[in-house]
Amino acid sequence: MGIVSPGFHGRGRGTGVELPPGQYLTEDFPVLSAGPTPRVSTEQWKFTVMTESGREYSWDWRQFTELPSETPTVDIHCVTKWSKLGTRWEGVSLDTLLAEVDTAADYVLAQSYGGYTTNLPLADVMDGQAWIAYRFDGEDLPAEHGGPARLLVPHLYFWKSAKWVRGIRLLDQDEPGFWETAGYHDYGDPWREQRYQGD
Numbered sequence: 001m002g003i004v005s006p007g008f009h010g011r012g013r014g015t016g017v018e019l020p021p022g023q024y025l026t027e028d029f030p031v032l033s034a035g036p037t038p039r040v041s042t043e044q045w046k047f048t049v050m051t052e053s054g055r056e057y058s059w060d061w062r063q064f065t066e067l068p069s070e071t072p073t074v075d076i077h078c079v080t081k082w083s084k085l086g087t088r089w090e091g092v093s094l095d096t097l098l099a100e101v102d103t104a105a106d107y108v109l110a111q112s113y114g115g116y117t118t119n120l121p122l123a124d125v126m127d128g129q130a131w132i133a134y135r136f137d138g139e140d141l142p143a144e145h146g147g148p149a150r151l152l153v154p155h156l157y158f159w160k161s162a163k164w165v166r167g168i169r170l171l172d173q174d175e176p177g178f179w180e181t182a183g184y185h186d187y188g189d190p191w192r193e194q195r196y197q198g199d
């Protein structure tokens with residue numbers, strides 16, 4: 001058994017939990033949106049994977065929610081420095097969505113209803129690292145947190161977890177998204193404190 005020393009650098013206060021550098025713990029769930037909350041009904045909702053050769057694979061809400069889902073419990077880290085531990089989600093793994101997709105791409109650009117985008121290496125959304133989540137804490141995902149469904153990529157800063165996601169584009173070349181174009185880090189690893197370009 002380790003000894004928990006309160007105030008030890010890099011640890012959440014009194015929890016014995018290690019946080020990424022510069023982060024603090026929060027119990028509530030802040031809402032961070034760059035614009036208005038798009039209201040997308042599940043009747044209108046569609047998720048599309050477009051490959052580098054222009055081939056499209058789409059799921060409507062019913063097809064999507066009939067896919068096998070997973071219930072990850074994960075820690076999330078916002079670049080504005082809050083971290084929330086043990087968040088409980090339900091969603092479809094990107095492994096499931098990409099299983100039948102024919103691609104040799106290296107990058108992903110996630111695209112949201114409302115126009116938000118964010119880029120990631122394809123490898124970072126594979127192998128159990130990313131989900132299209134539609135439930136949070138046992139409830140349907142509220143619109144302000146990205147419902148009907150959002151990308152969830154907990155090992156990167158939370159801006160990579162695109163809310164109101166409508167699809168992903170698979171790309172041969174990396175293409176910066178909304179915040180990455182505005183000077184945020186291309187990759188965004190919270191453990192390496194990659195907040196801004198050049199970090």
Ligand SMILES: Nc1nc2c(c(=O)[nH]1)N[C@H]1C(S)=C(S)[C@@H](COP(=O)(O)O)O[C@H]1N2
Pocket residue numbers: 029030031032033034035078079112114116144145146158159160161162163164
């Ligand atoms: N479509 C969209 N997705 C988004 C954002 C946004 O403004 N629009 N903000 C990002 C940022 S900076 C963060 S920290 C998280 C916030 O998610 P939350 O509002 O559920 O806490 O969503 C990310 N995904």
Ligand SMILES: [Mo]
Pocket residue numbers: 032078079080158159
């Ligand atoms: Mo954020």
